[in-house]
Amino acid sequence: MLRYVLRRLGQAVVVLWGAITLSFVIVQLTPGDPARLIVMGNGQGDAGAADASQLAQIRDEMGLDQPLVLQYLGYLRRVLTLDWGTAYSRQRQAVATVIGDSLGSTLELGLVSLVLLVLLGVAFALGSVLLPTAWARSTFQAVTVVGIAVPSFVMAILLLQIFSFRLGWFPAFGADGPGSIVLPSLTIALLGAGTLGQVFxxxxREVSAEGYVEVARARGLGNAQVVLSHVLRNASLPVYTIIGMLVGGVVSGAAIIETIFGRPGIGNLYVEAVTARDFPLIQALIVLTGGLYVLVTLVVDLSYPLIDPRVVSPAARGGRR
Known part of the structure; x- marks a missing residue:
């Protein structure tokens, strides 16, 4: 068990280091002078005519006036100490402050979306295998296909047209009150629930074909009782994996969804940072997103042994071959 935990922790550190390095490389590969692009992106005049002292100050703050190796080492130090520098698109506020002001709204949207995603995905899966008629099971399977195929902005516009503009049940824009989170979270949840429902x-069905399940049916148990009592636990491992993967989709989808529904948050902040070429803010958001994905994936990986001890048991794995 300890070896398994250490291996997963090592993998998480490597992935997080990769995200940090990627955020550094993005600035290095950007054509032109990053300091001039920041000035131009924030509407402070023509980048070619930018004040030399202003450019020198930005280069000094970002470490751009140092050799590449020292830039990278300095950037790693700032990341480890959470010193993200200045957000030039936000009147030179500290990047940590800007992200902190936006993070709560996105976490709220993400948590509600994940809960709805899991509930809907499990409902789609159970409906597609437990409903008594073939047409009903096919209907649930068709819904999951729609969830996968429809782009997020199309789903958002469709929900807005029906539940906001036509029925008036929920507000269309903003983040005022509990009702404002329903449509954005439902949009994200429906897109991920299709994938989760199909995988689950x-x-x-695969676990239901195992021998011990056939024995349970031979004892006279009904299909629903067999699935709920004997199949679900062993069939849930892929679900944990796909939930960890869908977290990345929730975070990336927030950029589009928050823009469409006019919600403040990390997604909108991404769009603003890229538009303004605010490299320190972009770098911090990349690392934040990567860190969140690594954290959720790590929690999912470490929970595997609690569901199936064979994951960390070489003897059990050998017995299955």
Missing amino acids: SRSI
Whole structure:
């Protein structure tokens, strides 16, 4: 067990280091002078005619006036000490302050979306295998396909047209009150629930073909009782994996969803930072997103042994071959 935990922790550190390095490389590969691009992106005049002292100050703050190796080492030090520098697109506020002001709204949207995603995905999967008629099961399977195929902005506009503009049940824009989170979170949840439902239903069917399940049916148990009592636990491992992967989709989808629904948050902050060429803010958001994904994936990986001890048991794994 300890070896398994250490291996997963090592993998998480490597992935997080990769995200940090990627955020550094993005600035280095950007054509032109990053300091001039920051000045131009923030509407402070023509980049070619920018004040020399202003450019020198930005280069000094970002370490751009040092050799590449020292830039990288300095950037790693700033990341480890959470010293992200200045957000030039936000009147030179500290990057940590800007992100902190936006993070709460995105976390709220992400948590609600994940809860709805899991509930809907499990409901789609169970409906596609437990409903008594073939047409009903096919209907649930078709819904999951729609969830995968429809782009997020199309789903958002469709929900807005029906539940906001036509029925008036929920506000269309903003983040005022509990009702404002329903449509954005439902949009994200429906897109991920299709994938989760298909993976889970396929896993249920595969586990249902195992010998011990046939024995349970031979004892006279009904299909629903067999699935709920004997199949779900062993069929849930792929679900944990796909949930960890879908977290990245929730974070990336927030940029589009928050823009469409006019919600403040990390997604909108991404768009603003890229538009303004605010490299320190972009770098911090990349690392934040990567760190969140690594954290969720690590939690999912470490929970595997609690569901199936064979994950960390070489003897059990050998017995299955």
